[in-house]
Amino acid sequence: MQRRDFIKLAGCAALSSTLSTRSLFAATPPHIVIIGGGVGGATTAKYLRLMDANVRVTLIEKNPVYIRPYGSSEVINGHIGMKDLEVTYTALKDKYGVNVVIDEAIGFDPDKQLVKLWQGGSIHYDRLVVSPGIELLYGQVPGYSKTLADKKIPSGWIPGQQTRLLREQLLAMPQGGTFLIAAPPAPYRCPPGPYERGALVAEWCQKHNPTAKVIITDPKNKFVTDQTMMLGWHRRYGFNIPPEFMEGMPEDVNNTGKPGMLEWIPEKDGGKIMALDAENMTVETEGSDIKADVINIIPPMRAGIVAQKMGLTNEQGWCPVNHYSFESELHPKVHVLGDASVSNMPKSGFAANTQAKVIAKAIIDLLAGREPDSPTLENVCYAVAGRDYGIFVADVFKLNDKGRIARQSMPRYAPLDATEVQLRLGEIYQQTWMKTFTEDCFA
Amino acid sequence: MKITHTIIKSVAGFGALSLVIMLNSATLNADNIETENLLSRPELKQLIHEVVREELAAMQAAMPEKASVGVMSEAAMLTHSCAGCHGTNGRVSDAAFMPLAGMPQQEFINTMLDFRNDKRTGTLMGHVAKGYSEAEIALMASYYASLSDSLLTDPESE
Numbered sequence: 181m182q183r184r185d186f187i188k189l190a191g192c193a194a195l196s197s198t199l200s201t202r203s204l205f206a207a208t209p210p211h212i213v214i215i216g217g218g219v220g221g222a223t224t225a226k227y228l229r230l231m232d233a234n235v236r237v238t239l240i241e242k243n244p245v246y247i248r249p250y251g252s253s254e255v256i257n258g259h260i261g262m263k264d265l266e267v268t269y270t271a272l273k274d275k276y277g278v279n280v281v282i283d284e285a286i287g288f289d290p291d292k293q294l295v296k297l298w299q300g301g302s303i304h305y306d307r308l309v310v311s312p313g314i315e316l317l318y319g320q321v322p323g324y325s326k327t328l329a330d331k332k333i334p335s336g337w338i339p340g341q342q343t344r345l346l347r348e349q350l351l352a353m354p355q356g357g358t359f360l361i362a363a364p365p366a367p368y369r370c371p372p373g374p375y376e377r378g379a380l381v382a383e384w385c386q387k388h389n390p391t392a393k394v395i396i397t398d399p400k401n402k403f404v405t406d407q408t409m410m411l412g413w414h415r416r417y418g419f420n421i422p423p424e425f426m427e428g429m430p431e432d433v434n435n436t437g438k439p440g441m442l443e444w445i446p447e448k449d450g451g452k453i454m455a456l457d458a459e460n461m462t463v464e465t466e467g468s469d470i471k472a473d474v475i476n477i478i479p480p481m482r483a484g485i486v487a488q489k490m491g492l493t494n495e496q497g498w499c500p501v502n503h504y505s506f507e508s509e510l511h512p513k514v515h516v517l518g519d520a521s522v523s524n525m526p527k528s529g530f531a532a533n534t535q536a537k538v539i540a541k542a543i544i545d546l547l548a549g550r551e552p553d554s555p556t557l558e559n560v561c562y563a564v565a566g567r568d569y570g571i572f573v574a575d576v577f578k579l580n581d582k583g584r585i586a587r588q589s590m591p592r593y594a595p596l597d598a599t600e601v602q603l604r605l606g607e608i609y610q611q612t613w614m615k616t617f618t619e620d621c622f623a
Numbered sequence: 624m625k626i627t628h629t630i631i632k633s634v635a636g637f638g639a640l641s642l643v644i645m646l647n648s649a650t651l652n653a654d655n656i657e658t659e660n661l662l663s664r665p666e667l668k669q670l671i672h673e674v675v676r677e678e679l680a681a682m683q684a685a686m687p688e689k690a691s692v693g694v695m696s697e698a699a700m701l702t703h704s705c706a707g708c709h710g711t712n713g714r715v716s717d718a719a720f721m722p723l724a725g726m727p728q729q730e731f732i733n734t735m736l737d738f739r740n741d742k743r744t745g746t747l748m749g750h751v752a753k754g755y756s757e758a759e760i761a762l763m764a765s766y767y768a769s770l771s772d773s774l775l776t777d778p779e780s781e
Contacts, residue, residue, distance in 0.1 A: 227703070230711070231695050530707050537703040541695055553697070558704035558754070560747060568664070574747040576704075576754025590753040594746070601667075606746045608668050612719040613708055619716060620706045 205234040210547050213295055213305035215285045215486060217241030219250075219529040220311030220518030222272060223536035223621045229276040232544050238303060239272065240295065242284040246622070249370065250529045251614045252339035253377040256346045257384040265339055271623040288490055290511050307543045308514045310492060310499075311532065312484030314338070314369050320480045321362075323456035333458055333475045337369065349474040350381060356391040357473035360463055362453045363398040364478040367498070369519045369527045371404035372563040372573065374478055375444075379409070382417040382442045383566040394442045395472070397465050399452040404526065404573050405563055408593045410444075412565025412603075417442040428596050453477070483520035490514070498522045503585045504552040505542035506535060515539050523585040525577060531559045533621055554579045562610035570606025571598075668719060675718045682730050691769060698766035701759055713767050724770040731764035 212228055214221045217239050225239045246267040254260045272278040284298035294302040316335055318326045329335045334342035334349070353359060359381050363374040378396045385392040394417070403409075406425060413419035414433060418440025421433060445451035450467015457464065462471045482488075482497025492499045492508050499516040500509040506521060508514045517539055518532035525531040534557045542552035557577040564570050571594040580586040594606060662670060692698050694712070702713065705723060709715050713723030723731070737743035738752035739760075755763070 226711075533707050534704050537700070537706075541700060544695065553700070556701055556704065556755075556759070558707075558751070560707060560751070570746070572747045574750040576751065588754045591750050598746075602744070602746055604664075604667060605671070608664070608671065608719060609708070609746060612717050615717055616710055616715050616720055617707050620711050 205232065205547070209234045209236050210306040211236045211238065211304060212307050212309065212543060213237075213303055214239045214309040214311065215295065216311035216313060216484070216518075217243070217246055217269060217280070218311055218313050218518065218532070219248075219621050220532035220536050221309065222246070222269070223533045224309050224311065224517070224540050225272055225278045226276050226621070227537045227540040228543065229278060231540055233277075235544065235547075236279070237277075238279040238281055238305075239269070240281045240283055240285050240297070240303075241269070242282065242298075244269070244282050247339045248529075248614075248618065249337075249339050250617070252336070252343055253373065253380050255339070255343050256336070256350055256377065257380040258347065259380070262339075262344055267618055267622050269622070275623070285486055286489070288514075290514070293513065306513075306547060309539060309543070310487055310490065310508075310514060310516045310520070311518045311536075312487040312499075312516070312520045314481045314483065314519050314527075315485050315488075315497075317480045317482060318477075321453060321456055321477055323458060324477055324479065328456075328458050329477075333456065333477055335477055335479060337364075337373075337478050337481070346474070346476060350384065353389060353392065353473045355389055356393075357389065358393045358395060358471070359385070359474045360470060360472035360476065361394070361396045362463060362475070362477040363396055363400070363403070365399045365480055367527060368478070368481055370561070371526050371528070372409065372561055374398075375403055375405065375409045376563040376565070377476075378442055378444075379413060379416070379565045382413070385441060386417070392441065393439075395470060396442070396444045397451040397453055397463065397470070398444065398446050401446045401448050404561070405571055405593055407596060408571040408598075409563065409565055411596060412569050412571060413440075413442050413444075416566045416569065419444070422446075430597050483516075487516060487520050492516055492520075494522070503579055503583055504554065505546065506539045507542075507546075515543065524587055525557060525585055526559055526561065526573075526575075528559055528561050529617065529621075530561060531557070533617070534558050536621075554583075557585065560613075562606065562613055564607050564610055568604045568607050570603060570608070570610045572606060572610075671719050675721050679722065679726075682727055692766045696766065698762040701755070702763045702766045705763070712770055714770075723767045726764075726767045728761075728764040728768040731767055732760055735760045735763075 212235055214225055221239055225237045228235050228237050247265045248267055252265055255262055269280045273280050285295050286298050287296045288294060293305050295305060296302045316337055318324050318329055329342055334345045336343040336346045361374055361378050378394050382394045410419060410421050410425055414421050419442045420435045420437060420440060450465050452466045453463055454466060455464040461475060462469050463475060483493050483499050487493055487499050492510055494500050499520045500522045501507060501516050502509060503523060506515045506517050508516050517535040519527040538555040545552045559575045560572060562570055562572045573592050575592060576588045577585050578588060708720045709723050715722050735752045738745060738748045741749055
């Protein structure tokens with residue numbers, strides 16, 4: 181294995197003209213190994229090679245094709261197909277000279293700085309980056325399990341077969357049926373995601389199943405984009421905006437009090453899910469038992485399994501890191517980023533993408549014996565309330581005096597008085613972003 | 624609505640995209656036009672593309688000579704946060720987002736400050752711009768100005 185890798189890496193020394201020719205490491209090129217080829221891992225690999233053409237980069241990923249989670253709810257309403265979520269590693273390999281190894285990391289030796297592979301052998305690293313994504317904790321909802329999620333009660337929060345199943349279940353839902361989404365407790369991947377999914381399902385039902393109901397149960401009393409998403413729900417799906425969210429709402433808001441197509445049950449109204457009765461297609465919440473035709477549970481989550489196996493997680497199941505370099509607080513020379521890491525940033529693709537660039541720079545600085553800089557980070561999440569209705573959350577982050585990531589004080593959401601054209605542009609940008617963002621990470 | 628674009632073309636020295644938004648919304652409110660009379664979705668996207676290209680074309684004349692600014696410099700690191708939408712090193716395959724590579728320094732600074740001071744309407748750039756200091760904006764501008772522009776790699780612009 182090591183020999184094969186060496187030969188592959190040697191081949192990568194022929195660099196394309198896109199790469200920087202200056203290097204600190206011409207004599208002894210360091211080797212950076214990345215576990216996980218999602219947004220965080222892929223972006224780290226690409227930017228490491230952009231920043232210094234003489235660092236060798238190996239990316240270990242078990243799936244030969246990446247299925248992007250961002251935008252994957254659009255498969256459920258048929259806006260796109262599963263194929264549209266697929267992203268290849270071709271550009272990372274051919275354009276950036278990243279050594280992509282399709283295999284699974286099964287452990288590591290932090291003293292010898294070796295990553296062990298499922299197919300045998302191990303790879304030595306000078307610095308290790310772990311971008312493990314999330315593990316869904318199905319079992320934390322009594323009555324729920326991975327088996328049920330794969331066959332009957334899909335989660336679809338890591339895109340794949342369960343996403344396809346949700347699509348099929350929506351199509352098969354009887355007229356006037358109920359589609360229930362159980363939103364997860366914080367922290368979780370893609371903060372506006374459950375609410376956007378509710379909107380997309382409601383929009384589909386308006387056209388194909390106009391007497392259907394969409395219910396979102398929630399163990400929280402607010403969510404990212406809440407007021408702006410609720411305004412979209414109100415305008416499109418007859419949602420009644422709760423009084424505590426009415427401040428600053430525009431004049432066209434007219435809560436009728438009549439139930440609309442979409443209903444949101446927050447924690448204070450009994451929205452916390454207590455158990456699932458899959459046989460009777462019923463969800464037990466603190467408030468009541470709700471029977472539904474489609475049940476979509478987004479369970480609690482924690483850092484991806486490989487991070488746990490490597491001892492990178494804390495008691496809550498997430499990975500504590502230094503915010504200058506995202507180096508693990510538990511293992512030196514190992515950096516953890518993306519959804520799995522602990523910070524004030526949302527667990528989003530955009531966050532992982534900007535963290536990856538900070539890590540790439542920090543690793544090169546550390547290898548060169550320099551202290552990493554204090555980084556500036558950003559997050560932008562677009563979300564849609566339906567066709568021609570795009571909203572967002574935007575944040576800039578810097579380190580505070582304790583060296584921890586802190587959100588800069590600035591407005592975060594689309595203005596409540598956004599014009600129709602601004603909302604339409606927001607949706608066009610959301611769609612365009614799916615492409616330009618994927619390119620910044622993978623191409 | 625066809626007149627909107629003509630008006631934009633005839634007005635120089637403004638953020639053209641913000642003008643699109645203002646004109647559209649003004650028309651929407653004033654005349655209560657039915658949805659089918661509005662620009663269609665492809666037309667709206669096409670309009671963004673055209674406006675972006677016109678803004679860029681207006682800048683070409685002012686392109687400064689290139690200074691070298693490294694991809695790991697403080698300036699570059701700040702811009703890497705823009706790349707999620709505007710492309711790696713400001714080169715983007717879909718010019719619905721303004722390509723930033725090669726943008727004259729002062730143009731970038733003015734645009735960001737206009738966003739920051741709510742003088743230019745947009746979607747989220749007004750928010751993002753408020754997260755950066757004037758010094759940081761100037762640094763970002765210096766990096767993008769140092770790059771050769773490659774808008775013409777956008778296949779739709781041919």
